[in-house]
Each structure stands twice: as structure tokens, then as C-alpha cells.
Amino acid sequence: MIPRNPRLSFEDALPHWAAHAPFAQITNAGSTSLPYVETYLNKVMAQAAAVIADARLKADIALFSAQEGNHYRQHRLYNRRLHPCYPQLQALEAGLGRDYEGMLARDSLLANAAYCEGFESLGIIHAEFFFERIPDLLEGADARLVRLWGWHLAEEFEHRSVCFEVHAALGGGYLSRLRGFFRALRHLGAYGKSVSDHLLETDRAAMGERERRESVRLEKQYRARFMRFALPRLLHVLSPAYDPRRKRAPRGAQALLESIRPGA
Template identity: 45%
Template structure:
């Protein structure tokens, strides 16, 4: 693991950065997540780092936490810049949808115990490593002809998500154990994360597509709806088997094998 700070120019990126606009808008909606969850993760891991420091034999994990934090800061910066292009391209209404999502994280940092914050964070990271596997192995036809800046953003980000896939898991295990209670609470955090984040992405995606469709003919609208259905079905079909593995008591993200094509994005 190491910290990377790639230069990615978003100045010419269009909202329809992939030939399939519905595919692009799905990931445009998803891009709002790192802008808010990454700062949340940083704060959670800083608290966890303080707890880990009180325990002997955690130096290696503490070093991983430091790199994890710095990687997440870089992810947030790049997605904030990318999202600004979306706002400037006529989707300023995204901000209104992002506000309550961001507020959830602020409130949780004030009200929720570290156990929950870490379990949720690990849930997000489990989603992230699964998303990396899907993006690198299942979606090449959607990425053919896509804007290289947008593709680089997602492949670099998801490659790092896969690279640090074990950090939250290991921190949660170190602080709260891996017995039955630790296992069940980890699953609770995962379900909370996938539900909370999924609901937010669905709202933003619906807004983006509604904006795109407001001037379409009836036939064009129907075609767009069908493309959306196909995109979501493809992503769900590829994601579900990977996400179900998280429910296993033997789940360990460290055992996952890196998908082909990921290495060049870890050399940026």
C-alpha cells in the first residue's frame, strides 16, 4: 500500500462520458458517495487509530491505517472535482440531494459509538472491493469508447479500494473481536451501509435521469428506461454473488485475488 496523487484533468469531461448514457449516469450518481463517505471514514479511522494505539502489537495495522486515511483523502478530492463538472453541466440539483446524506454522517459521528461507525465503514469497504471486481471484470463493453479521464478516476479509485480492502476489517476485528457478537454486528454494519448508500445513489440517479429525459420523445424515453434497466440488471447480477460472500463467518477480504488490469492503476 502507498499513497498516490494522480493528476486527472476533468475540464472536458461530459456527463455522458460513456457511450451508454444511463451507465455513465449510474456512476455519476455513485460519485457523490466518496465526496461524503470518505471524510467520514477518515474521522472514524482516526478515532480507531487512537484506540489501537492503546493496545500492544498493533504497529503494522497502525501503519496501514495511516496509509488508508491518506488514500481516502485523495479519493475525496478527485470525486469532488469530478462532481463539480456535473454541477457546472446543469445538474446543480444534486447538491440538494447530497445535503441530507452528508448530514447523516455528521450526526452519526456525534451520536453513534465507535463500534457502529467501524462496522458501517467495514460494510462500505466490503462494497468497495466488490465494486472493484465488477468494474474491472464485468463492464468492459460499457467502457469501450468512454472518456479516459472518467475511466481513470474510477479504475484508480477502485484499485485502491481493493488494495486497502482489509484495513477496516482488521481494525474492527482488533477492537471488537471476531466471535459471534463481533460477526453479527459486522453484518449489521454491512446491511446499514448497503441500504443507506444504495438509497442515496438511487435518489441521485433518478434525478440525473429525470433531467436527461425531460425533453425526450415518448419513444426515446422508453429506450432510455430500457437501457437503465439493462445497466442496473448487469451490475446487480455481477455484484450480488460477491456481496453475499460478506455474510459468511469465514469472510476475509484479504483472501480476495486482484482482478486482471488493476496493476497499472496502482502505478499512477
Template identity: 35%
Template sequence: MSTAEIEITVRAPRFEHASTPHNWLPNNPELGYRLNGGSLTLPYLEPYLIRVMRMAREQLAEGAAESLELPRQALLRDIDLFNGQEAAHFKIHRAYNDFLRERYEGLEALEAELEADFARFLREESLEWNLGYSAGFETTGMMMAELFFGEAEPGMKDAAPSVHGLWAWHLAEEYEHRCVAFEVFRAMGGGYFRRVELFFYQARHLASFGERAAALMMEQDRAAGLLPEATEITPARKRLASSMSRATRWRVLRGVLPGHNPRRHGPIAAADAFLATLEYA
């Protein structure tokens, strides 16, 4: 697939959260709360990604590169589009996070921990390490988009449109820029074992935060009677959970094999169809 076939567009849609229910994804509450936890990471994670990509951009613009899969100018342009999309993501998620922080107690302490982690990564780790973390997260973002528009879809019925729309937009754009951090990491000399090591590192790092934040929100909603103690496990819910976990295991395996290349992943029709429905400034 050539560069021209993957278009990256920066959009800034609006989502109104005032009437969003606590359990916004009633047919898959666990995923809904995990996505809430994920949303809280973004105003720390995405500015970090932007800073890492800017550092790499400076070096690439000055001629540094061990190998280039794209012409240098195309790679620099992709970095700018990547940064434009990530900047819109964390700003728009921040409005939802403010809303979550008003609803739930104790999120700030978790957020402070994450903020300190990213500051430490920038201070203590090499650019290659930080690019590996960024490329690892980009692979996660791509897998999340495939899951969200694929196996998770049957659970999206009755989702609150505001939060569903927020994630559909974000993940569709994550899918658009699925090659950028990967190609920058490789251009700057990042190797296979580093990529795999940091893929698992970032996955564990972010999951640990997201799971704690999700558990905190679920506990408070259960205590307030806004989320049933145990939701009935219907055959459809069981099928959904097992198809999602099977697909995730398979995608992780494929993503860490040496032949992984996001450029070989074709467009997701449902993601493109969703983006076409968005009105944005």
C-alpha cells in the first residue's frame, strides 16, 4: 500500500456529555468503564507522544535516519498530522474527563501518578526508548480500533451516543495514523526486540492505570446503585466476551511477530463510514 492510500485528517468534532449515563455501555459495562479509564490517561499520554515525535522530527529534519521507509518529507508531514490528531484527541477527551472527575472521587491521585511517569520517561529514558513506547501504543491503538469496529460492535447497541461517538472518532483516527510512530521508530534505528519489549511494557503500564481507574468508578457506581452488583451473563454476553478476547490474543500475537507492518492493514469500512457522518469545525 502506498503512502497516498493512507490519508490522515485532523478533525475536531463536538460531543455533549451532560446527559451521559454512568453505565454508558449497558451491553458491555466492563468495556465501558475500561474506556473511561483509558480516557483519563489521554491528557498525559498524548502530549507525551507529541513531545517524543517532535524530538524525533527535529533529528529527522536535520538528516538523521538509519533507514527510511518513506521519503523524508512524507515522514515529516505524517508526524505533523499525527501530532495534530493527538492534540485534538486529548483536548476533546479532557472535557469528558472533567465530567468524570465531577462524578467520581479519587481519580486525581491516579492521574498524578501517570503524569509523573511520563515526565520520568522523558527525563530518564533515551529517545529510542520513548519512540518504542510510542510505537507500542500506536499498535495498541490500531488493535483497539479493529476491536471497537469489529468484535466489540455487537455490544454497542444502546451505547450513549456522546461517549460512543467520542471513541469512534478517536479510534478511527488512531487507525488512520497507525503507521507513523512505527515508521519513525524504525527510521531512528529502533529494532525488533526493542519494539516487542516496549509494546508489552506500555500495554502493562497503561492497563494498570486503566484497570484501577475503572475499578474505582465501578465500585462507586455499585455503591450508589447505578450499576447492578453482578450483571446477568446471557449467552450473547458470553459470546461477545469470548470473541473479543480471542480476537485480542490473535492481534497481539500478530502485532509482535517480526513481519508486523501496519501499512499492510487495509481500511476499516465502519470506521470510515463513521468519520463521514461527523460534523466538525
């Protein structure tokens, strides 16, 4: 596990960076959450590192946090391109930031670590989907966004076991992990839906009736496609035997990482 920095910039990156606009916007909605989710993860992991004795796990937490730091800084650069186009976006993001402040202030370290592991288990599912299931959606897309997501999701796979091990080291068992998983799934699902609805509705306000109907059809088709893929994998996370360390690497993820230089 090493931190890498692809040093991407997004001066003229468009919200519609892929031909399938609803796919691009639903993915953009995910991007807007990351500066909030991943700063929260790093705060929780810093608290965990202060109470965990295992030197190997503490070293892994440091590498995990360096990777997440690079992730949210790159996504933040891209997200700035979205803000001027979508009037409610920053208010929605600020609401997510307040949720995490509340969780850090109110909830136990174990409950926060369980949420973090829930988020990380979703990351592995997205990594497999991105690398193996959507070549048609990425064909002809803006290479910077493809690289941003490829790098990010490949590192998500690489550091997939850190929160799982931290949660266990804090004494978390199966039920705690499940609670964290459902909490992350519900919370981020609701955030992603509200933001993608805003992005898509704003776009549709400028469309004619036929174009609007086509956009709605493509959105439904994409959401169903993702859910068909994700559902069995989400169910697998519910198994008491779930262990992210046993997951197979997405095809092409390692080769992509080898093309990016290490760095903070």
C-alpha cells in the first residue's frame, strides 16, 4: 500500500464527462460527497490510531489516511467545476459536512469506525463495477475523469482491509459492523440521491420534452444496471464470514496504479 498522486487538474472539465449524462451525473454526485466522507474517515482513523497498540495496523492507518487525503483533494478540485452550474449543490454538501460533525461529536469511536468500514465495503463494490462492468460507459469519456476514478477506486481496493481491521481491533463484532454498514448505505444513498436529483433536474430544466424523457429513461436504466450488479455483493457484506482481505482485485486496477507515481 503506497500513496500516489496523479496530479490531475480540471480547468475545463464538464459535468457531462461521459456520453451517458445520467451516469456522469450520478457519479458526480458521489464525487461531491468525498471531501466530506473522506475527511471524516481520516478523523475517525486518527482517533483509532491513538488507542490501537498494534504497530503494523497503525502504519496501515497512516498509509490509508495518506491515500484518502490525496483522494479528497483531487475530487475537491473537480467538484469546484460543478458548483457554479448547480445552485443547491454547496448547501447539500454543507449538510453532509454537518452530519459528520454531529457523528464525531455524538457517537462512540466504535460506531464511527463501523460506519467507516461500511463506506469502505461499498468502495470495493464500486471498484469492481468501474473496472470490469462499464467499458461501454467509459468509452470516449474525458480521460482525466476516467483516471481520477480509476486511481481512486484501485486505491480503495488496495486499502480495503484497514477499516475492517480497525473496527475489529476496537472490539467491534458482527452486529456492530452490520449497523455501520446499514448506516453508511442509508446515509450516503440518501445524500447521493438528493444530489444526483438536483444535478439531473437542473440539466432537465433546459431540455425539451423528448430529451427530458430520454434522460429519465437513461437514468432508470443505469440505476437498474448498477443495482443488479451491486445487490448480490451488498448481500455478501451481510455474511458473518465477510472479509474484504479475501476479495479478488478488479482486473486492470494494479496496472493502473503502477502507472501513477508515488507521492503525497
